Amino acid sequence: MTVLSAQNITKTYGGVTALADGSLNVEPGSVHALLGENGAGKSTMVKVLSGTIRPDSGTLTLDGSPVAFHSTADAVGHGVAVVSQELNLFPDLDIIANLFPLREPRRGPFLNRGAMVEAARPILSELGLNVDLRTLVRELSLGQRQLVEICRALLTKPRVLILDEPTSALDRDGSDRLLGILQVLRDRQVGVVFVSHILEEVMQLCDTITVLRDGRTVLSGADRANLEIDDIVSAMLGPRPEAVAAAEAAPRTVRSEIELNLRDVSVDDVLTGVNLQVHAGEIVGVTGLAGAGHLAVLELVAGLRRPTSGTVRLPGDRPVPRGLRRAIGAGVAVVSGDRRGRGLMLDQPIWQNIGQVRSVGLSRDGLVVRGGALRNRARGHVDRLRIRCRDVEQRVGLLSGGNQQKVVLAKWLDASPTVLLLDDPTRGVDVGAKAEIHDLIRTAADDGAVVLLASTDLEELTTACDRVLVFHRGRVVAHLSGSDLDQHTIVRISNTGNGN
Amino acid sequence: MTAQRQSDTDNKVEPARGWGQAASLTQAKLPVLAVRAGRGEATSVLIATLALVAFISILHPEFFRVGQLLDTLQSAVYVGLLACGMSYLLSMREIDLSVGSTFGLTVIATGVMMNEGLPAWPAAILGILLGGFLGLINALIVQFVGIPAIVATLATLSVFRGLTLALSDGKQVTGLPLESSFFTILGGKTLGVPTSVWVLIAVAVLLTLVLRFTPFGYRVRSIGSNPDAATFSGISIPKVRMQALVLIGLLAGLSGVLGLAFFTSGDPNIGTGFELSAIAAAIIGGTPLRGGSATVIGACLGAVLLSVVTSGLQYFNIPANWSAFATGGVILAAVALDSLVRRRRRRESDRLGL
Numbered sequence: 001m002t003v004l005s006a007q008n009i010t011k012t013y014g015g016v017t018a019l020a021d022g023s024l025n026v027e028p029g030s031v032h033a034l035l036g037e038n039g040a041g042k043s044t045m046v047k048v049l050s051g052t053i054r055p056d057s058g059t060l061t062l063d064g065s066p067v068a069f070h071s072t073a074d075a076v077g078h079g080v081a082v083v084s085q086e087l088n089l090f091p092d093l094d095i096i097a098n099l100f101p102l103r104e105p106r107r108g109p110f111l112n113r114g115a116m117v118e119a120a121r122p123i124l125s126e127l128g129l130n131v132d133l134r135t136l137v138r139e140l141s142l143g144q145r146q147l148v149e150i151c152r153a154l155l156t157k158p159r160v161l162i163l164d165e166p167t168s169a170l171d172r173d174g175s176d177r178l179l180g181i182l183q184v185l186r187d188r189q190v191g192v193v194f195v196s197h198i199l200e201e202v203m204q205l206c207d208t209i210t211v212l213r214d215g216r217t218v219l220s221g222a223d224r225a226n227l228e229i230d231d232i233v234s235a236m237l238g239p240r241p242e243a244v245a246a247a248e249a250a251p252r253t254v255r256s257e258i259e260l261n262l263r264d265v266s267v268d269d270v271l272t273g274v275n276l277q278v279h280a281g282e283i284v285g286v287t288g289l290a291g292a293g294h295l296a297v298l299e300l301v302a303g304l305r306r307p308t309s310g311t312v313r314l315p316g317d318r319p320v321p322r323g324l325r326r327a328i329g330a331g332v333a334v335v336s337g338d339r340r341g342r343g344l345m346l347d348q349p350i351w352q353n354i355g356q357v358r359s360v361g362l363s364r365d366g367l368v369v370r371g372g373a374l375r376n377r378a379r380g381h382v383d384r385l386r387i388r389c390r391d392v393e394q395r396v397g398l399l400s401g402g403n404q405q406k407v408v409l410a411k412w413l414d415a416s417p418t419v420l421l422l423d424d425p426t427r428g429v430d431v432g433a434k435a436e437i438h439d440l441i442r443t444a445a446d447d448g449a450v451v452l453l454a455s456t457d458l459e460e461l462t463t464a465c466d467r468v469l470v471f472h473r474g475r476v477v478a479h480l481s482g483s484d485l486d487q488h489t490i491v492r493i494s495n496t497g498n499g500n
Numbered sequence: 501m502t503a504q505r506q507s508d509t510d511n512k513v514e515p516a517r518g519w520g521q522a523a524s525l526t527q528a529k530l531p532v533l534a535v536r537a538g539r540g541e542a543t544s545v546l547i548a549t550l551a552l553v554a555f556i557s558i559l560h561p562e563f564f565r566v567g568q569l570l571d572t573l574q575s576a577v578y579v580g581l582l583a584c585g586m587s588y589l590l591s592m593r594e595i596d597l598s599v600g601s602t603f604g605l606t607v608i609a610t611g612v613m614m615n616e617g618l619p620a621w622p623a624a625i626l627g628i629l630l631g632g633f634l635g636l637i638n639a640l641i642v643q644f645v646g647i648p649a650i651v652a653t654l655a656t657l658s659v660f661r662g663l664t665l666a667l668s669d670g671k672q673v674t675g676l677p678l679e680s681s682f683f684t685i686l687g688g689k690t691l692g693v694p695t696s697v698w699v700l701i702a703v704a705v706l707l708t709l710v711l712r713f714t715p716f717g718y719r720v721r722s723i724g725s726n727p728d729a730a731t732f733s734g735i736s737i738p739k740v741r742m743q744a745l746v747l748i749g750l751l752a753g754l755s756g757v758l759g760l761a762f763f764t765s766g767d768p769n770i771g772t773g774f775e776l777s778a779i780a781a782a783i784i785g786g787t788p789l790r791g792g793s794a795t796v797i798g799a800c801l802g803a804v805l806l807s808v809v810t811s812g813l814q815y816f817n818i819p820a821n822w823s824a825f826a827t828g829g830v831i832l833a834a835v836a837l838d839s840l841v842r843r844r845r846r847r848e849s850d851r852l853g854l
Contacts, residue, residue: 328734342732345725347792356722361734363715370713411733 002064003028003191004049004080004160009058010215011044018044019055020215026160026191031182032221033202034195036212037236037491038456042195045212046164049193050082051075073102079159083149083166091138096120098137099152123151126184143177150181154188161185162193178205198289199229199495211235233491237458259450260301260419261317265310270296272474273310280315283441283451285461288471288494294454297471298421301452302334303327315418315450329362333417335408337424339401343408346397350389351378353396353407358415381410385440402433409440420444422453426460438464458487472497542798545785548834549805552812560815572811573804574694574762578603578771580803581700581755582778584707584796585748587787589649590779591794592723594741598653599752600774601660602634606756608664611673611766620682624757631753632746634660639742649745657775664768673766686761696758700800703751707796720744724791781806784834805834 002025009022019041026032036042047053048060051069060067062078069075072082089098096116105115117133124130129147137145146166153161166178182205185192196202202209202224209227211219219235260278265271271293278284286294299305300312303323312320314330321330328334336342344353355374359365365373378392385406389399396407405426412420422441426434441464445451455461461468467481470493478499480489493499557564582599589596610627614620634656641652676683686695711717719740722730727737760766783789784805785798809830813823 324731325734325736334732336732341726342728344729345722345792348721348725352718352722356718356729356733356735360715360718360722361730367715368713369715369718 001027003062005061006045006049007059007061009045009048009055009060011048011053011055017215019048019212021217022048022058022212022215023217023220024049024193024210025221026193027208028159028191029186029189030207031186031192031194031205033206033209033224034193034212035197035199035202035209035232035236037197037458040212040236041215042212043164044215046082046162046193046195049075049160050080050162076156076158079157080162081153081156081158081160082162082164083146083153084164089137089145089149092136094136095124095131095133095140095148098148099155101152103156119155120151123154124148127151127154128180146177147181154190158190160191160193162195164195166194166196199232199491202232203227203229213238229492229496233488233495237487237491259315260452261311261313262297262300263311263313265300265307265312267296267300267305267474268308270305270474271300271307274474274476276469276476278450278452280448280450281445282467283445283453283465285453285455285465285468286471287455287461287468287490292471292494293474294469294471295423296474298334298423298452298454301327301419302332302421325361328357328415331416331418333357333412333415333420335412335420335422335425337405337427339404339408343411344396344404347395349393350382350387350396350399350407351375351392354378354381354392354411354414357411362415364415377414378410381414385410385413386436400430400433402429402437405429405433405437406440409437413440413444418449420449420451422451422455424455424457425453426455426457434460458490461485461490462487470494470499542786542795542801544837545798545801545805545834548784548837549801549808552805552808552830556808556812556815563812563815568811570694570697572807573697575811576800576804576807577694577696577700578755578759579774579777579781579806580800581703581751581758582748582774583781583785583799583803584704585744585751586778587782587785587794587796587799588707588711588720588744589748590724590782590787590789591791592720592740592744593727593791594649594744595779596635596638596649596653596745596748597775598634598638598656598660599748599778600771600776601657601664602631602749602752603756603759603771603774604768605634605660605664605667606631606753607760607763607766607770608668608673608768610757610760611676612667614676615673620677620680624682624686624761627757627760628750628753631756632750634752635746635749636742638749639745642741642745643738649741661772668766668768670768672768676760676764678764683761683764686758687764694762696762699754699758703754704796704800711794711796716740716743721792721794724793726792777803777806780831784831802834806831 004026006022006024009019010017011019022041022045024032024034024045034042034045044053048055051072051074054068060069067078069078069080075081096113099120100116105112105119120133124133124147127147127150129144129151131140131144137148140148178201182192194202194206206224208221209219209224209232210217210221211232213236219232257279258277259280260276262274262276265274274293274297276284276297286297288294296305300307301314301320303320303326306322314320314332318330321327324334340346345356351371351374355369355378359369359374375392381387382389382392387399387403387406387410389403396404399407409425420441425441426437429437438460441451441453453461453465462485465485467479468485468490469476470478470480470490472494477497478489478493553564553569562568582603585599586596606627609630610623613623613626618626638649638653638656641647641656642649645652688695690698711720719730719735722733722735723737723740731737756771759770763770781802782799783802785795785800785802787794787799806827809827810823813826818826
């Protein structure tokens, strides 16, 4: 008895296939996990189910009869609701006002707050949220806000509820809270689609599991009781490749002196006893689930965080100065995957972006900034990094994603950093540019920079890094290199925290 | 030749751009090229100003006299200096509403210092420094109270004006040592042009160079273009904001001192509303409110345009009570014209996803 069924869904975005053959069946009163690596098609599937986008082909059936949702509101009308990962609440309104964003009960032109309270109270108490309904949402904890959001969805009397990444690993009692919520949903005979990448949690909470890989359903509605985490990892990543890659990865000649040194570093609630020594010329990957602490390591080196205990030393055995600006002055480069937000001035020409750190931020070239010199330097970088553009006068916003990211890299290389921090440096970049960027990172390392690379892209971690540290709940649980360094191992250890 | 190459490659996308013209800079040509670059950006306001002068002159030829035109320029100087600083602030997405009051306070304070027996020139220098100090106060409030500059300066707009009224007891400051060279030189003419106009020209050239060729100028525009990217490039927004607020304070001080030299007396209400005129002048001149770019020369020309409107209106038989209405109408027309000229540029911005 299936409520909602998606069969053979395909969706392409401008030639890129997001879903090739995706299928999913949702049963009432059951929790169905939807899993897959980044780019496997999870979010596209969610968008199709919730009416955000229309599939190119394939069928959606509700109670056995085909449907097509024209909008999210249409989907909600048919009983399919989504609770998304970024909470869509109005922080300055109270709980009641947040629960009825569109279909508020009215009495004439006025809101009927009494009817609103009457409708909401039983659901909220069932969910275990017992606070004054006039409390402003911004005064609630993250967990309470989530309950408000779920209550809002339940008020539309959904038959299918999609929970899109409802917890992060940071949120340690999130799983217990969810267990209660899911019980309420099961009792109400709601079919739940649970999108997550925290496999441990999925094993605890879900009844059936569907795995997408490269836009196809590779594991369809399997019973959780018959699966181990290893089975799911294999489904997500495909068959384990033969150890060819390991053989060719000859040990690199790494200089002996330790350049970046984290000794027994702890940050309250974020990191515990982290040791990390990186040599010049080495590319070290750090990874883990969201909130596992690997990004906090980059923040420590960038001066954005202070350790509660332990020491962080930059090349030359210097301490990390306080604050991002001073850290940059001390030779730290921060290449973010968020190039539009943190990386670039989109409305300015390439040469101004490339000169921004060395000549403007650090004013290393003295009190006069010479446009001609900046342009010449920018031309050098454009040639060396093979940035495809009309000329250095072109505005950065007009370049493709890969070329924009190369401009971000160029502006940091322009400042000759000694420590290169990369946070998802190839996010949303096409395959060719990605390989080129990896080569450039390797060149920077060979020139003597220390490189720390955080990434959500498993392939990037295994191909671009010399070794990878896996974080789990604030601790380093594994050092992977050589033949140990493969995608399966990274996913398994990230999820279980068990590095043998 | 450079311009030729530019027009070949860029005509399709950016008709009104002045950036590329500085491409082949050598240091010796810096000032000349700075002016040329500025003029390239400020083309539309220049055209609008000249068109308005021509329009008034055709209907009332007596307007087109050297003396009248110089008077018009002279009266543009005070708002013009403030507009130069305002273009810096707007291009980093900040604003200073207190400059009119800073101007008023320096006029009165400098006058009072002279009446207390301080020689004119040292008093004038102290007056300029007082302006910078008031800008520093604005910056410190923004920094340590943690409120936006628009709110902090809205408060100091009243505070500084209140100080002005208290200091002068609400009365004109008169009886100044008019025989001093301060009044004869700064309030008079040099080479047939009011000295204050020369000062404005010098300041505009200097600030154009600072904007184009110093790390500070690049930082100001970087912050306006993308504050997060600026922070992540090692630029300290609080520090640059403080420098910019002190700069506009110094300019307001300079403006006040020049005003005192010309008017030879100080009215405690002088400069009321100058902050809005300065903002209008900067915007008319072509400094966009969204930040990221600025044109100092344009801001000066914007002030000249406003001044042409005010003095031109006197030639038409517009009742005094309608002159504010007419001024507003002309400002609207100037901004609308500018917007039309820039429409192609904006279309490109849309493609950038801004």
